[in-house]
Amino acid sequence: MRWLSFVLLFCLSPILATAQQQQQVEKHVAITVDDLPEHGALPAGVTRTDIAKSMLATFKAKGVPEVYGFVNAKKIGSDEDKSASLKVWVDAGFPLANHTYSHIDLTTHSAEEFDGEIAENEAFLQALMGTRDWHWFRYPYLHEGDTLEKRHAVRKYLQEHQYQVAQVTLDFEDYAWNSPYARCMAKQDTEAIAWLKSSYLSTAAEYISLGQKMAGQIYGRDIKHVLLLHIGAFDSVMLPELLNLLTKQGFHFVTLEEAQKDPAYLSDPDTPFQDGGTLLDQLAKARHLKYPPATEKPMKKLAEICR
Template sequence: MRAALALAFAILLGGANPAATQGVAITFDDLPAHAELPPGETRLGVVARIVGALADAGAPPTYGFVNGATAAEPAQAEALRLWRAAGHPVGNHTYSHRRLDDLAAFEDEVARNEPVLAELGGEWRWFRYPYLEEGATPGLRAGARQLLNTRGYRIASVTLDFSDWAWNAPYARCAAKGDMAAIAKLEASWIAAADASLVRARALSRQLHGREIPLVLLMHVGAFDGRMLPRLLALYRDRGVRLVTLEAAMADPFYRADRDAAASPHPATLEDAARSRGILPPPKTWDLAALEKVCAP
């Protein structure tokens, strides 16, 4: 209880110190296609907005994790080529975004995606687990890590996440209805969740390590992400965030097990690190269940 109260107090203090420098590596999952599209939107348009916002913010090369199955359609392949043409690297997110429930199937998913990545060029041997699920049993987890290590991969951690994906479907519904008031509420709740997640991660980092470790942010190439990314980057600038590469963030000792795809008892997340020390992470303040009702039929 004492540890939980101390962490809550640290979170309150954390929101009042926007000048502190914080390294954040942004990453995007599910290239080139994620979630429903609102009327008139295209996958190419979504990616164009994202790379444009990154360029305007002076962001460094930003990893996008690819599902090769969605790159088969010409229009979606074009979106993927645009990502690479903008100077952003790609990584492996498995071919069809299948959950890790069988090692043989997992290896096939990883290997089947590699020709897609190799054709795009650049350094692509970073891996992001679909759904961030690393296997339900110790055997699956250890086997997957050994497989990734053997194939030369590093695992892309996630230490900053506000479930950005959950806003894309309601946005598409509200856009189809032309409900601009509802979209404005979605915008407000999305940016509030992003801000709260940053404050929470910073406080956890200080509580656990006495410093702010560089964070790895998970986002998705959804239409609402493309719409909101300029506002997120402006928020981060105001909060003293410095955008860094995935390689730079994960050079921190906190990420060593994932960087080496080495045996580890749990994922390299701040929440798991807190629990391992008997600290209960504070609850997330954003309400994903409420999003399911927004502009629902």
Template sequence: MNEAGGRFPRSKRASARRHGLAALAAAALVLAGGARAAGPAIALTFDDLPAHGPLPAGETRAGIAEAIARAARAAGSPPLYGFVNGVQTEREPGSAAALAAWRAAGDPLGNHGWSHLGLSKIDPATFERELTRNAPLLADQRARWFRFPFLDEGADPARRDAARAILARHGYRIAAVTMSFGDYGWNEPYARCLARGDQAAIAGLERSFLAAARSALAQSRAAAQARYGRDIPYVLLMHAGAFDARMLPRLLDQYRRAGVRFTTLAAAERDPAYASDRDPRRPFDADALQHHLPSPEIAPEDAEYAGAGLASLCQ
């Protein structure tokens, strides 16, 4: 299961949309004209290593990890974090090779909980077991980053505070997310369409994937302007799936043409906007952008290849 339902709280969505029209127009002008405008910094991060989504015939998990790393380096991205669910090494034997490939590329690994369990569904003792069981798979124990599965930090303040205390005790920082376009949703339909040889459907998936990313960039920037009065360095959530790997070169080129520059997770989250999550000893900030991610808006012509339409595509 992926970073899905409940990830986009609605309390800030109306405000983000009011500010989003101007940002969308500006982004469209940059992309249409091919001009290089000064844009924001984005840190690329990937969840659900070593195995996310279906594995198309002829591909390997290590190959997906290697393709992601190649695309990131070609685009000038510094090292990018991959967040690990160790249970996948048991569910899919051989997938641990993806972790070795990730480390070989010089990219660090973070903790995403052993079984990818949302905090709302477990007690603090289980949360700590999930954290510590996963830890041996991480290469660098000096710089520990944790990302909540499903971005679920718990609705109950006592449970949330207990989890944050556990993270602080184990020396973790929280890897917050301030940009997402639901990339995970494209991986399953891509595998189905590829198996059927439906190239027209795959072309539609490619088009809608890039359109959703453009919308998310504009809307996260508008939401940051509304919340902070400025751009912040954004942390983009993606997943280590086959379609992500296929699309990453084109996605990063699209970002670069929009003036985006790439940065590291640590550099991005040194910004004051992330202070409450970077250090779990601080009080939880319910108003921070990472807790009110805006949803990307998809044009009607892409409806079949995005959102709810993905479930029935190539069935």
């Protein structure tokens, strides 16, 4: 019967190889949104609630589950529009979590001040979320401590208060396009807006690919990723195309909790950094790895455009 096993092996091996390849190329990403209720300038006629509603509708249409919105409650003030935008998020069935009260920078403040701001945000989260869990924490500026003492002190505080750190592995500094968009809309500069769109998508593609390459360097495999976005007018305009880009690249959308079940998230760089960065940035820097080459982000042009 050797011929039979040969035939079976011959016929099945391409099928098995394809199945294995598919398993290998299966990609997962959780989408997270920072700086609720506002990031960047508003174009005329657009409200904060419009932006939240637009992003939520896109997430629902594209099947993105349970997108966490990380809140800085100080920004709400007495603004009814901002307050309503947060309610819209929760009413859509999506959760909110902690990003500190005022978006405090751990590099320029003490651990005690920082912990105080985590606590100050909680009454707002509790009021908005009711019985639902909001114990996820995203570090503002991805700054996790410029000294080991600060880094350890805040991590200990978060642990004692039942928080999980919401890590980031994919970041293309999407926020940098929001205010330029409002300026270019005011000038009705269609050529500049077309450039904003193309550069936003090309930068996203470049840095999503960079994150995957860095995961390969660090873990020897791709991991389940967490993408950082911000709540802004241009982010809401670009969200459908950005999600299409991810889908075309083979990504499946998962929850933050699901992504962070990947054992990759057990890694702790345990190193102080002035300027922080994603989990992958921190691990690469801590291990003195060489960054894969990438085109620089167009920050200078973004700062100057439509002035």
